[in-house]
Amino acid sequence: MEFAIEVDGLRHSYGKRVIYRDLNFKVPRGKVFALLGKNGVGKTTLIKILMGFLRPAGGACRILGDESHNLSPETRRRVGLLFEGHLAYEFMSIESVERFFASFYPQWQPELYYGLTDKLGLPGSHKIGNMSEGQRSQVVLGLIMAQQPDLMILDDYTMGLDAGYRRLFLDYLAEYLAEGDKTVLVTSHIVQDLERFVDEVIFLEKGGLATQMPLESFLRGFRQYCLPKDNGVKTPRRGAAIKNVEESRDEYLLYSFEGPEAVGRCLAEQGFASQKLEIRPMSFEDAFIGFTGRY
Amino acid sequence: MFRSILLKEYTKLKAFWLAGLALNLCVAGYVLVALRKLFALDHAEVVWYRVIHLGQTFYDPFMYLPVITGLFMAVAQFLPEMKNHRFRISLHLPLAPHLIVLGHVLVGLGAVVLILAADLLALAAMTSLYFPAEVVAVTLATALPWLLAGLTAYLGAALVLLEPGWRLRVFNLAVSLGLTGLFLHQGAPGAYQRILPLLFILVLAFTPSVLLPAYRFRYRKD
Structure with missing residues (x-):
């Protein structure tokens, strides 16, 4: 079986503080995974490693077959990242940011982006920096969806969103995922939202223990x-x-x-x-x- | 794709570039007014004697202006990238990281160079209004290292802003201050004239150093 994410004997520490000694889990392709854990168990560190912005001290973390800290441009093209706080180029407008990202992705589908952003009722020249957090989340999600990535890593998509925007975000995401064979790894502080569309959960516990199971088995068992x-x-x-x-x-x-x-x-x-x-x-x-x- | 990076940075910087250009033109205007005042208060031969024989400079406000311009453009370009580590968005683009970083630096440097070229033109034009060609040549030879200091200030600020570790950030700051200061320490007008090509090479050699903090940001271990 091919895996979208393989974490194998991962080690990391900050000085003497050990975050993981031997972390292991695998994310098969085509499913939606939730990475859950209390504050302080190393979730943010793991997300940084998975997103390729932190080199682990030991072990391996592979994203679509590449070492996560050394993704080739071709693999980066297949990975969509949503950064905590819905980071975006705030100086760009709805239209200019679409034109910018479209030039990097051959499979770009502008209709997916505009299908989402048109709902905001804002002109294409509206600057992202002048948007609310909720509106910005729709722009960022639209960009990731238009990219057509094989793997999406969504870091705390709920941050700053009210219940309505959270629901909107998830509805669009669920609709998008229903159409293709995409893999998603998502983290959120509002776990009840995830129940609607997550296939499996990975619980991260202190000391770097990961428990992975289908959500249905967890809820039933x-x-x-x-x-x-x-x-x-x-x-x-x-x-x-x-x-x-x-x-x-x-x-x-x-x-x-x-x-x-x-x-x-x-x-x-x-x-x-x-x-x-x-x-x-x-x-x-x-x-x-x-x-x-x-x- | 590389062109898209350039266009993105152009979009980000154009308002700041115009503000920087306006500031520089204001200073050029001030120098012109001050120069006219010199000739209004004294006989022309006295002013010429002071400038040509005593080595007095009438364009001192231009000395730190390129440094301020370089710092301003670097902060405008890279501070937003460092806020919440927004630079990660660019570094995840499917392009080699060095092309992404150099694309950013190319636009920033280009923006600074255009403003400083306007300074140089303004300085040459106003000097030639009142002085002979020899004075224009010495004036430009004096101002060129200041303009190069503007470029090292831009690169140094980028080096400091992009560096993720505070220890190396302090080190980068010290190196950048030292290098920028070197360009500003002329004993007399045109003193650096003979080593101008060397100073230019120094700036060129300093340019790729910005890759180091960007790589440390991209592939950091802690």
Whole structure:
């Protein structure tokens, strides 16, 4: 199988602070991946490496077969990047930026760009620097779509967007992706938005551990259990069947990929009565927080 | 594609270029007025004696103007690129990174050279109005290193702005200041006349150095 992204034994550190020791994951072509993780787990560093603006200390990170920090111009042509904050040439207008990028990409499709920007109701001479963040996000997405890249890396596309623009962005993206065999790697701080169009998730955890699975498997298999507090001083510990434990005023919330029996056994081994253990439904955001932990 | 880079930078810089040109023309106008005043207050032979025999210069405001122009254009061109690391957009274009960077520098240098050429023309024209050809030649020989200082100021500012690491940024600043200062330290009018080709080669040799911070920005390790 050909992979759009291959991260193999990746190592990186800032001085003595180790970010990853041995990070591994692979992104097959034609799917939409979400890269998720709490603040401080090295998501931004990984995005910089994937985008080719940071050379890893060790291991390999390949984008469409090329080392990410040394992409050939031909491979760069096949990769569309959306930088955090929807970076754009602010001194250019809607029309001039289209003409500029069109000259670099033989497969350029202006109708995809103008299909999106026409909806803004702005003249073609309108400067990008005079746009709102939401309007700019449409311009940037239009440019990436017109480029027709095989791989899109979208870094925190939600930044600065209200609910309406987030929805608009995702609707256009989903419509675009439905038509072709494109690979997308997306990061976002608003995880519930991703549920609508992501195929697989990659959870990045502290120390450089990556857990990769189909979103459907995660939503179906990852469970939240509720255990009322019994006024004891002990707190259930994570480990074995229990992935994470969160505590509220009256109850413990336990997160696990295992069924109630396995979680009950694990609690029993720790000295807890598990009769009152119950499964509680949760949203994708709840599951994300349950998986990665609140703190 | 390379032409697109040039057009993009032209679009970005044209308003700043016009502002820079206006500033330079204003200074040229001021020098012309000051020159007319010299001849109005003194007899022409006195002014000639001071300029030709005593080596006084009537065009001192031109000394730092190219440096200011070079700095202004470099900041106008590269500061927005460094804001949120916007330069990444250009560096991801499907073109060899050195062509992308040199395309940027070519437009910036071109913009500075055009303004400084206007300065040189204005200076030659106003000098020839009041002085013989020999004085015009010495005036231009004196001003040319100042104009080259404008180019090193532009390149030095680009070197500092593009460098991602603060230690090397300080080093680049020191090198740029030293090099620019060298062009401004003439003991007497036209003192650098004989080494002008060497100074020109120095500027040419300094030009590709901008590739280094750009490469460090593109392929950084921390």
